[in-house]
Amino acid sequence: MKGMNLKLELVYIKDIKFGDRTYVQNGVLTICKEELLGKLTNDIFSSIDLELARPGESVRIIPVKDVIEPRAKVSDAGDAFPGVLGECEGVGQGVTKVLKGAGVVTTGKIVGFQEGIIDMTGPAAEYCYYSALNNVVIVAEVKEGVTPAEHEAAVRMAGIKAAQYLAQCAKDVPADETEEYELTEPAQELPRVAVVFLAMAQGLLHDNYLYGIDAKRLHPTLLHPNEILDGAIVSGNCVVASNKYTTYDHQNNPLIKELYKKHGKELEFAGVIFTPSCPGLADKKRCCMAAVNIASTIKADGLLLPEEGGGNPEADLMMICRMAEQREIRTVLIVGAIGEEEAITDTTPEADAVVNVGSRIEKLLLPKMERVIGHEEQIKVLAGGSDESILPDGSLYVTVSSIMSMHNGMGMTKLTSKVY
Structure with missing residues (x-):
């Protein structure tokens, strides 16, 4: 895991607005709307527009598909989203410019119940990281006859293109802060954790x-954590909003950053084992076996297993846990929403260290917003909503599962625990 040094140059964005050109000055991101829209055109769109949503504004974005942090490589080698927009060069190393405090939000009625809500103020904002971002929202409608898969792919590509376009304007802007990531050789022997x-x-x-390739086509592989922080993983995932991983989550993975903090002090960070979670049993066995084989090869003493989604992937979690523990590799599972409201779908006696990242049955009353970006009526079909969710006064009554990334296994959540 040696030999890769990644520098993230952070330019803090305090406000966003439209203008006649795209640039960053004094913490304000000014966007040439016409120029950006010209880069996002697609034949399947019947219309496409951009809207801005700032922290504290009375704005609701619904239905949200993904959130992406604007990034661009500073050198000419490679793109911020390798394999998606360009060649796989320079990823995980070199210098990447980051518009910290900004987000690109993609919207659309793609899969119904598997999109979510971002409120820029009010109770929902207290649970949602993205409510604190200055968001550029892509509102794209598709022509009749377009399949959900075609719709998702077009919206995903539009979001990635917009994120790189916005960050490229700040390549020469001095960084407000620099984060550096490099796995140096520990001075002492420490437990190896992956x-x-x-x-x-x-x-x-x-x-x-991963690098633009659908995970269904991949076999488990060992990655340097810098690759993930530098855009190697892009989300095309439509799962329940509260516990999905957005592309923004991968770019800012709190679990990886926490392991970096402890590297060389409490543990040796041995890497990330990217493992497809497939639906069929034969593929599950293949991938889980390969993941544990990689863990054995890199001499891991412990594994952290965060879960995205729920149900079917819990079979993978338990299979890896069981196989790893039988090889004396300790495991910690990080799962969401288990307990009184929803039982976990699979278990194994070896799963004796489990972190539950929160419940999604709590209900919230969300006040009516002055402006809605998208289609508020979609709350009736989103997970966490129902036909009765829209109240006569325009407010919404929902469970927290409708809020984007309200809890997830990598720690991209505002929830905390209290000890009494």
Whole structure:
């Protein structure tokens, strides 16, 4: 895991607005709307527009598909989203410019119940990281006859293109802060810990992309954590909003960053084992076996297993846990929403260290917003909503599962625990 040094040059964005050209000055991102829209055209769109949503504004974005942090490589080698927009060069090393405090939000009625809500103020904002971002929202409608898969692919590509376009304007802007990531050789022998990232590869738009390749086509592989922080994984995933991983989550993976903090002090960070979570039993066995074989090869003493989604992927979690523990590799599972409201779908006696990242049955009353970007009526079909969710006064009554990334296994959540 030696030999890769990644510098993230952070340019803090405090406000966004439209103007006659795209540039960053004094923390304000000014966007040439016409120029950006020209880069996002697609034959399947019947219309496409951009809207801005700032923290604290009375704005609701619904239905949300993905959130992406604007990034661009500073040198000419490679793109911020390798394999998607360009060649796989320079990823995980070199210098990447980041518009910190900005987000690109993609919207669309793609899979119905598997999109979510971002409120820029009010109770929902207290649970959602993206409510604190200055968001550029892509509102794209598709022509009749377009399939959900075609719709998702077009919206995903539009979001990635917009994120790189916005960050490129700041290549020469001095960084407000620099983060540096390099796995140096520990001075002492420490427990070797790796992350097994179970990438949804279920089909029916439950998919992630590694270097632009659908995870369904991949075998487990060992990655340097810098590759993930530098845009190697792009979300195409439509799972329940509250516990999905957006592309923004991968770019800012808190689990990886926490392991970096402890590297060389409490543990040796041994890498990330990217493992497709397939729907069929034969593929599950193949991928889980390969993941544990990789863990053995890199001499891992412990594995962290965060879960995305729920149900079917829990079979993968338990299979890896059981196989690893039988080889004396300790495991910690990180799962969401288990307990009184929803039982976990699979178990194994070896799963004796489990972190539950939160419940999604709590209900919220969301006040009416002055402006809605998208289609508020979609709350009736989103997970967490129902036909009765829209109240006579325009407010919404929902469970927290409708809020984007309200809880997830990599720690991209505002929830905390209290000890009494």
